[in-house]
Amino acid sequence: MRFMMPKSFVYCFMVLVMTLASQAHAHRYHFGITELSVNERTQSLEISHRFFVADVERALSLSAGKEMKDAQKQMEAYVNQHFQLKSESGQLVKPSWVGMESDVHDVWVYQEVPLEAVQGKAFVVRQSMLMEIEGDQVNTLNLTRDGKTESFTLKPGASAVEIRL
Amino acid sequence: MTLHSLFRRVGVVLFGFAGSTAVLAADPLNVTGDKFRQLEELLPTPNTYRAASGAPGHAYWQQQADYDIKVSLDDDKQRITASETITYKNNSPDTLRYLWLQLDQNRFKPNSSGNLAAPVDVESIAPDTIPFGSFRREVVSAEFDGGYQITKVADARGRDLRHTIVDTGMRIDLPQPLKSGESVSFRVDWEYNIIEQKALGGRSGYEFFERDGNYLYEIAQWFPRMAAYNDVSGWQNKQFLGRGEFALEFGDYRVAIEVPADHIVASTGVLQNPADVLTREQRKRLDKARTAKKPVMIVTKEEALENEKDRARGRKTWVFKAENVRDFAWASSRKFLWDAQGYKKGGTDTLAMSFYPEEGTPLWDKYSTEAIIHTMDVYNRYSFDYPYPTSISVNGPVGGMEYPMITFNGPRPEIDEEDRSKRTYSRRTKYGLISVIIHEVGHNYYPMIINSDERQWTWMDEGLNTYVQFLAEQEWEEKYPSRRGDARKIVEYMKSENQVPIMTNSESILQFGNNAYGKPATALNILRESVMGRELFDFAFREYAQRWKFKRPMPADFFRTMEDASGMDLDWFWRGWFYTTDHVDISLDAVKHYTVGTKNPDIEGPWKREQFEQEPETVTVQKNRTQRMTRIVDGKPELSDFYNEHDEFDVSNADRNSYQGMLEGLEDWEKNLLKVESNVYVLNFSNIGGLVMPLFLQLDYEDGSSEELRIPAEIWTRNAQKTSKMLVRGKDKILKSVTLDPHWETADTDVENNYYPRRIIKSRLELFKDEKSRNLMKDWDEELKED
Numbered sequence: 032m033r034f035m036m037p038k039s040f041v042y043c044f045m046v047l048v049m050t051l052a053s054q055a056h057a058h059r060y061h062f063g064i065t066e067l068s069v070n071e072r073t074q075s076l077e078i079s080h081r082f083f084v085a086d087v088e089r090a091l092s093l094s095a096g097k098e099m100k101d102a103q104k105q106m107e108a109y110v111n112q113h114f115q116l117k118s119e120s121g122q123l124v125k126p127s128w129v130g131m132e133s134d135v136h137d138v139w140v141y142q143e144v145p146l147e148a149v150q151g152k153a154f155v156v157r158q159s160m161l162m163e164i165e166g167d168q169v170n171t172l173n174l175t176r177d178g179k180t181e182s183f184t185l186k187p188g189a190s191a192v193e194i195r196l
Numbered sequence: 197m198t199l200h201s202l203f204r205r206v207g208v209v210l211f212g213f214a215g216s217t218a219v220l221a222a223d224p225l226n227v228t229g230d231k232f233r234q235l236e237e238l239l240p241t242p243n244t245y246r247a248a249s250g251a252p253g254h255a256y257w258q259q260q261a262d263y264d265i266k267v268s269l270d271d272d273k274q275r276i277t278a279s280e281t282i283t284y285k286n287n288s289p290d291t292l293r294y295l296w297l298q299l300d301q302n303r304f305k306p307n308s309s310g311n312l313a314a315p316v317d318v319e320s321i322a323p324d325t326i327p328f329g330s331f332r333r334e335v336v337s338a339e340f341d342g343g344y345q346i347t348k349v350a351d352a353r354g355r356d357l358r359h360t361i362v363d364t365g366m367r368i369d370l371p372q373p374l375k376s377g378e379s380v381s382f383r384v385d386w387e388y389n390i391i392e393q394k395a396l397g398g399r400s401g402y403e404f405f406e407r408d409g410n411y412l413y414e415i416a417q418w419f420p421r422m423a424a425y426n427d428v429s430g431w432q433n434k435q436f437l438g439r440g441e442f443a444l445e446f447g448d449y450r451v452a453i454e455v456p457a458d459h460i461v462a463s464t465g466v467l468q469n470p471a472d473v474l475t476r477e478q479r480k481r482l483d484k485a486r487t488a489k490k491p492v493m494i495v496t497k498e499e500a501l502e503n504e505k506d507r508a509r510g511r512k513t514w515v516f517k518a519e520n521v522r523d524f525a526w527a528s529s530r531k532f533l534w535d536a537q538g539y540k541k542g543g544t545d546t547l548a549m550s551f552y553p554e555e556g557t558p559l560w561d562k563y564s565t566e567a568i569i570h571t572m573d574v575y576n577r578y579s580f581d582y583p584y585p586t587s588i589s590v591n592g593p594v595g596g597m598e599y600p601m602i603t604f605n606g607p608r609p610e611i612d613e614e615d616r617s618k619r620t621y622s623r624r625t626k627y628g629l630i631s632v633i634i635h636e637v638g639h640n641y642y643p644m645i646i647n648s649d650e651r652q653w654t655w656m657d658e659g660l661n662t663y664v665q666f667l668a669e670q671e672w673e674e675k676y677p678s679r680r681g682d683a684r685k686i687v688e689y690m691k692s693e694n695q696v697p698i699m700t701n702s703e704s705i706l707q708f709g710n711n712a713y714g715k716p717a718t719a720l721n722i723l724r725e726s727v728m729g730r731e732l733f734d735f736a737f738r739e740y741a742q743r744w745k746f747k748r749p750m751p752a753d754f755f756r757t758m759e760d761a762s763g764m765d766l767d768w769f770w771r772g773w774f775y776t777t778d779h780v781d782i783s784l785d786a787v788k789h790y791t792v793g794t795k796n797p798d799i800e801g802p803w804k805r806e807q808f809e810q811e812p813e814t815v816t817v818q819k820n821r822t823q824r825m826t827r828i829v830d831g832k833p834e835l836s837d838f839y840n841e842h843d844e845f846d847v848s849n850a851d852r853n854s855y856q857g858m859l860e861g862l863e864d865w866e867k868n869l870l871k872v873e874s875n876v877y878v879l880n881f882s883n884i885g886g887l888v889m890p891l892f893l894q895l896d897y898e899d900g901s902s903e904e905l906r907i908p909a910e911i912w913t914r915n916a917q918k919t920s921k922m923l924v925r926g927k928d929k930i931l932k933s934v935t936l937d938p939h940w941e942t943a944d945t946d947v948e949n950n951y952y953p954r955r956i957i958k959s960r961l962e963l964f965k966d967e968k969s970r971n972l973m974k975d976w977d978e979e980l981k982e983d
Contacts, residue, residue: 062707064688070959077961081688084624130964135624135677141961169707171692178781178884178946182693184706 061086061168065114065158069146069176069196076149076196078126078142080110086161087138106131110140113160119153149196156183157191231888231916235767238775239752245427250756251743258748260285261422261447268454268511269528271411274390274402279348280419285379288425292374296431297366300417301388303436304342304396309363310438311337336395344420348385357382364436366420384420393593398438400604403593405531405553408504412532412553414592414604416525422447424649428750434651440702441650441657444522446746452515455528458508460495462534462551463526464601465518466585473514485536486547491565495534497554504531504554518584518600520746522647525599527551527590535561539569543581546572552591559609559621559629564589567633574668578734579641579741587640589633596632598639605632627677634668635661646741647748654702655774656751659716666717679714683943686710686718690779691885691945698774699751718943719773726941727769727890727909728762736761768888768909778886783949784936790876792869795858797851805845873927879934879952880920885945888912891921894938898930904938 063082070077091105107128116124129141161168172183174194183192242248244255262285267278286292303310349359349368358369374380390413393401400416424432424443432443453461461473470479478494485492495503508530518524531553539546550564568589572582588602595606607629612618641664643650643657650657666681679685689695689710696706698716705711724733739761740754755770772778794800829835859867881891891907911919925931936950944950948957958966 062709064692066688068959068961070962072956073962075961077959079961129961132964135627136679139960139964141964143961171694171707173688173692175691178948180691180693180945184694 061161061165063158063160063168063170065170065172067156067172067174067194067196069150071146074146076126076144076146078114078144080114080140080142080158080160081137082140082160084133084136084138086164090161090164103131106140110142110160113158113162114142115157116144116149117155117157124149124154151196153193153195155191155193158185159187159190162187162190231772232768232910232913233771234765235755235770235775238771239755240428240750242756243427246750246753248756249760250740250753250758251760252747252753255289256747257287257289257427259287259422259425259445261445263419263421263447263449263451263524265419265449265451265524266454267418267451269413269415269456269459271456271459274392274411274413275387276390276415276418277387278419279383279385281352281381281383282422283379283381284374284422286374286376288427289376291376292370292425294370295368295374295380296423296425296433297368297384297420298423298436298442299344299346299361299364299366299420300436300442302343302361302364303417303438304337304340304391304398306337306340306342308343309435336392340391340396341389342391342396343388345387346384346420347387348383350383352381352383354383362435365423365433386420388418390415399594399597400525401593405555408531410504410529410531412527412529412592414525414527414590414594414597416523416597416599416604419524421523424748426649426748429649429652432649432651434703436651437703439705439708440652440654442523443649443651444647446520446522446647449518449521449524450515451518451524451526452513453526453528454511454513456508456530457510457512458503458506458530459512459528460503460530460532460534460551461514461526461528462532462549462588462590462602463514463516464521464524464599465516468515468517469513473512482536482547486538488537491535491537491548491550491561493533493535493561494549495532497533497557497561500531500533500554521584521600522644523599525602525604527592527602527604529553529592533557533561535565537565537569539572539587541573541581542576543583544572544576546582546584547586548572548588549586550589550591555611556591556608558619559607559626560591563626563630564591564605564633567630568637570672571634571637571668574671575638575641575664578664578667578738579646580738580745582640583645583745584640587637589637596636598636598644600640600644603633603636603639605629605636607632623677630672631665631669631679634672635665638665638668641741645746646744647746649748649750650702652701653699653751654705654708654712655698655716656749656754658713659698660720660754662713662717663720666721680717681721683718683722684940686714686943687945689714690943691781693777695777697777715773719769722941722943723766723769726892727766728764732762732764733758772887776886779945780887780889780942781883781885781945781949782889782891782936782942783882783884783946784879784934784952785882785949786880787931787934787952788878788880789931790878792872792874792876794870795855796870797847797855801845801847801851805843808845875925875927875929875931877923877925877931878920879923880918881936882918883912883916884949888916889942892937892939892941894935895923895931896933896935897925897928898932899928901929 063080063086065078065080068077068079091102091109111125116126118124124144126142126144129143131138131140133139156172158170158172160170162170166187168187170185170190172185172192174181185192240246243253245253245257247253262283263280265278265280267276269276284295302308305311346361346366349357351357351371357371360367368382370380391398391401393403393414400414400418402414403412405412422445424445426432434440449465451463451465453463455461467473474482481492481494485494532551533554533556534549534551536547536549539548548565548568550560550568552560552564568587572587576582584601586601590602590604591606591608592604593606594604597604607625609619609621609625638661639657642648642661648656662680666678669676669678689707694706696704696711698711700711724730728736736758740749740757743757744753755766759766829840879893888909890909891911893905893907894902895905896902907921911921934952937944937947940947948954
């Protein structure tokens with residue numbers, strides 16, 4: 032036996048989708064965590080989302096169109112659909128996509144916004160990833176600055192919260 | 197800036213040492229808070245049933261419920277029809293006028309509390325979407341005729357008994373009160389439709405294989421059974437809402453399972469009639485398996501593939517007996533392959549077996565039975581020798597669920613539908629399978645035998661089991677990718693503010709996986725590795741298992757036993773980790789450098805001058821010099837005198853006489869202390885996160901040497917917010933840097949304040965950006981291919 036690396040995202044992603052059928056868990060987690068972190072040093076509002084790989088696979092397969100060419104593009108579209116920063120005037124602030132990584136259990140998605148674009152302003156943050164699949168999904172939103180963390184619990188029915196950066 | 201210039205170099209008065217380092221609080225009670233307060237008023241008062249040591253009390257009791265069940269599986273309608281006689285023995289000191297039974301299947305009635313109480317709000321999720329899983333369940337639940345149809349409840353002589361069904365519970369009114377020490381037998385008949393596991397979720401159900409038209413059944417929560425009655429809760433009749441699992445009584449079972457003649461049945465207990473249901477060849481292979489060094493196929497792949505093609509007309513009845521179990525589950529299908537291997541060690545003499553459809557190969561034949569044996573091998577060491585005669589792992593629709601002697605585990609390889617011989621499995625699937633088998637087989641110990649109340653306390657079985665699972669995983673192979681156990685894996689959760697304490701009822705837990713699995717497992721691992729040490733912890737943890745096997749422990753019994761057997765006061769640990777949502781964030785605020793003042797003017801004078809000369813010149817002095825300022829005493833030497841020749845640092849004879857006078861007044865030991873040429877460091881810490889923890893320090897010196905220090909948590913007893921530690925080191929030991937928690941063993945949520953001098957800690961996102969060459973999907977899924 033030998034280990035083989037997937038040749039492309041396409042191949043890799045197709046495998047992911049097929050895995051789903053057999054991945055049912057009695058011990059499910061239905062939990063995700065999004066960190067908004069003010070990095071004064073790099074003048075960036077860092078955004079990282081950590082979710083369970085199995086949950087995300089399931090979400091992507093259900094939200095996918097007929098053609099799934101690029102797993103990362105699809106993930107980006109999915110995250111942009113469910114994680115949103117809206118300013119007081121109702122304008123969407125679109126974070127730039129930094130990338131994603133994963134280990135056996137978790138997937139991390141990274142985004143960022145220049146600090147000057149958001150600092151001192153109020154936003155409505157919605158993080159409804161996976162809530163379209165499970166009615167008991169709980170997403171934690173952590174806002175960390177100056178070493179202090181504020182937490183918000185987001186659930187179906189209350190997936191958005193107002194914060195001031 | 198070097199560390200040196202950060203140190204304050206101050207001479208200290210020797211006699212000021214005593215007690216000068218601890219910050220004395222003006223209001224000691226308030227400042228120390230409750231961190232080390234004993235748990236006394238939080239724990240129930242010990243009594244004759246539960247002793248103060250954490251052991252079962254001398255009058256400990258529990259009820260006994262024995263079952264004789266006949267069940268028939270309808271493979272055409274996916275339906276169960278059954279009848280049982282329950283013999284209930286009242287070992288309590290109380291008289292019971294009625295009995296409560298659990299009707300777990302009623303969870304799947306369309307109008308069950310579990311269904312009605314499931315909240316959903318589509319508006320806020322995403323524009324024009326509704327939760328897919330919830331939607332599917334909603335649609336299927338509404339159409340599905342689920343739940344028990346109870347067709348008879350009668351006494352031993354067949355006379356109907358009055359009964360009242362309350363959602364997932366049933367009360368049976370006894371014609372005569374059941375006194376302490378008495379038994380009663382009664383009969384219940386019932387039927388129900390088996391749920392499709394994938395549509396409705398849950399801990400049992402069937403899976404349909406479209407390709408060959410076969411069904412695979414995993415059957416659990418399938419019989420009306422006694423609710424637990426105990427000294428703490430009375431009847432545990434909290435409804436089954438789907439999350440808080442089970443509170444059950446031990447008993448003996450005889451179960452006759454009638455299925456299509458070509459089905460293979462896996463079940464709790466020992467098969468009583470192998471000659472009726474197995475071929476001579478299968479029985480021979482089973483015998484061989486008992487002493488085999490590798491799993492032996494009882495039903496081979498070829499035989500299973502052949503079997504799944506036909507449909508037998510006849511029926512067969514498999515009879516199983518199980519002693520001293522708290523539950524009973526089984527699985528049945530004509531698709532099953534079956535392998536087995538005996539395991540005999542210490543008090544354990546058992547047969548490890550796996551049942552899986554051919555879709556489970558090439559993963560299940562390779563790992564399942566080996567993982568079962570490995571689990572027992574490790575768990576036996578940390579708790580007790582596995583006492584049951586079999587241990588089974590079944591592959592079917594349920595992702596992972598435990599029952600006595602039998603577990604349901606989900607992961608399977610991927611199959612190329614165009615060429616079904618081409619099979620791959622990802623890294624995640626492989627370790628997912630091994631981990632889930634270890635976890636579910638491990639549940640045989642917690643809570644199948646150490647019978648904690650799952651409906652009340654999820655952490656008592658999931659937390660303890662996840663902790664031992666971590667140990668077993670780490671013994672499988674080096675760098676095994678364990679999800680839980682290491683302190684560093686729980687940091688994000690710990691720093692979130694929206695937690696509930698571990699000591700929270702099952703249904704009210706927020707973030708189930710982290711709260712009831714991850715945090716307690718990590719806390720126990722930290723307790724073992726970093727607070728108690730392996731030897732003390734392992735002894736106490738095993739003592740808990742020994743004391744409570746085949747009994748029902750409560751949280752206090754665990755907390756008390758761990759202290760009782762280790763001789764350590766751990767109330768502060770339980771209080772912080774189990775009763776609060778505090779996290780660990782300890783800051784190393786300052787490092788102060790002191791040297792010993794010798795009092796000898798001939799040493800102190802020059803030293804003070806040196807210190808003075810190291811100070812930077814004032815701007816005025818500098819500018820006066822560059823402008824070549826002339827001073828009046830330069831032109832008129834007659835204005836100079838004694839004081840122009842001797843500065844304030846020069847030592848006079850008066851100073852020397854005074855020093856000698858002081859020395860004469862000192863004892864010898866005091867004189868010797870003055871000669872010690874030591875570096876004295878005082879390290880100041882503050883507790884930001886709230887959880888008190890030991891202080892683990894790495895000290896690096898300028899001479900290149902390094903040392904580690906482990907200071908017990910009790911350093912926080914007098915003041916839980918701020919504390920200091922004094923270190924006396926040799927004259928060559930000049931500190932260069934200090935690191936708090938260098939091995940990341942406390943789940944400290946902010947490590948930026950763990951260094952002196954401070955270091956910049958890059959965020960995860962920054963680190964990610966730094967690794968330019970990284971293949972984004974590299975770790976996502978590596979394929980394992982078989983040649």
